[in-house]
């Protein structure tokens with residue numbers, strides 16, 4: 001069966017991969033020249049990579065890890081020590097570690113919290129543990145039901161000390177969703193916490209050994225094309241064309257060179273574009289359908305990824321760090337964490353600026369100046385004094401609408417992969433799956449969309465053949 005997919009982010013590529021595995025023929029149309037969507041990366045004029053986002057993989061990403069195995073590229077994941085490292089805002093330059101011992105879950109994570117005395121007192125830890133109990137004991141259904149509350153409301157309801165919020169959850173919430181605890185649904189951080197508490201290596205972090213575009217997306221494309229599928233870039237979906245019964249008749253693709261639009265027909269169609277894009281492309285007759293109506297409330301959240309190259313090493317930490325700064329979220333010295341970006345003498349910091357709503361429209365100079373001011377608190381020994389480290393160059397990537405904003409109440413707005421339109425499916429990390437707006441969520445959504453297609457059309461696997469594009473004016 002032939003399946004047309006719009007969007008070559010991880011969801012679209014994973015969907016195509018699992019469709020070829022099931023014997024179908026996917027063809028992916030990506031609007032941009034570069035693969036990967038929110039994991040896309042580019043090389044600058046010096047040959048240095050810069051990325052849409054600083055990305056880490058977690059041990060609690062079963063579908064992503066399985067995908068690496070199936071592609072034969074597991075050695076590209078560089079696993080780090082099992083520890084979470086936080087900056088201490090009141091002690092510039094000082095780090096606090098939650099070292100997770102190699103013992104079964106959840107004792108490993110609990111031990112790491114109990115052993116850390118820099119950030120929380122014993123009383124705060126005990127009240128935190130008691131507050132968390134229902135989320136652990138009553139499981140995912142309880143966690144889902146908490147979607148009506150913001151994380152901050154939930155912590156207050158559970159009597160958790162404010163210090164736990166300011167010390168741990170502000171950093172966790174910014175890292176997971178790019179927004180603060182007063183704006184994020186309680187379901188999101190509680191889901192992540194539950195995974196970390198249930199799996200021995202759930203909170204263990206890995207970095208990819210190079211750019212996601214080359215080291216993860218390209219192997220996916222090779223896998224798909226070697227098995228009869230296709231991936232075409234610079235092919236934006238312009239319109240979803242309908243049959244009289246409102247099923248999809250074809251995808252109209254815009255010619256970016258100003259030529260004729262092209263219509264592509266297939267047996268089934270998938271949108272693997274971000275929720276902001278598919279919302280604008282929904283055909284009029286579908287807009288009243290409950291699932292698409294609810295989707296209108298979802299919206300991508302702004303985020304900014306900053307790259308700074310320095311003339312010397314600022315740190316030898318080979319791990320993700322939680323800055324706990326107002327401006328910044330997580331960061332890493334990629335010259336330590338990533339094989340392809342390695343440099344023994346110079347640092348390349350990659351930092352996520354979040355929440356970014358007040359910064360997304362600011363100039364790059366303003367963003368850079370504010371970031372450098374914050375960095376003095378993170379690296380006082382290198383950025384203050386008589387011979388501060390010199391900033392060699394910088395790159396700033398703004399994403400005004402990234403993953404869906406995980407606000408309270410948004411779980412009910414996330415659509416399933418199968419829609420009421422019989423030949424139309426959705427993939428994307430915003431669609432309903434248990435891993436939230438993450439790379440794991442994107443891959444799982446693609447897999448679920450492929451399964452839904454396979455189930456809706458049983459016995460339709462065909463030998464590989466390309467889709468025939470038809471020119472339409």
Ligand SMILES: Cc1cc2nc3c(=O)[nH]c(=O)nc-3n(C[C@H](O)[C@H](O)[C@H](O)COP(=O)(O)OP(=O)(O)OC[C@H]3O[C@@H](n4cnc5c(N)ncnc54)[C@H](O)[C@@H]3O)c2cc1C
Nearest residue numbers: 007009010011031037038053055056237428429438439442
């Ligand atoms: C700064 C940042 C840091 C992050 N860090 C992490 C992390 O550490 N760990 C983690 O797990 N996740 C992280 N994420 C989230 C993760 O990147 C996303 O959840 C995931 O990549 C989303 O994939 P997707 O395929 O669902 O959507 P997208 O990546 O948005 O893919 C959609 C694709 O559709 C294409 N498209 C749009 N319009 C059209 C059109 N008209 N026609 C055809 N194609 C179109 C887009 O160009 C894009 O390629 C981060 C995201 C950002 C922005």
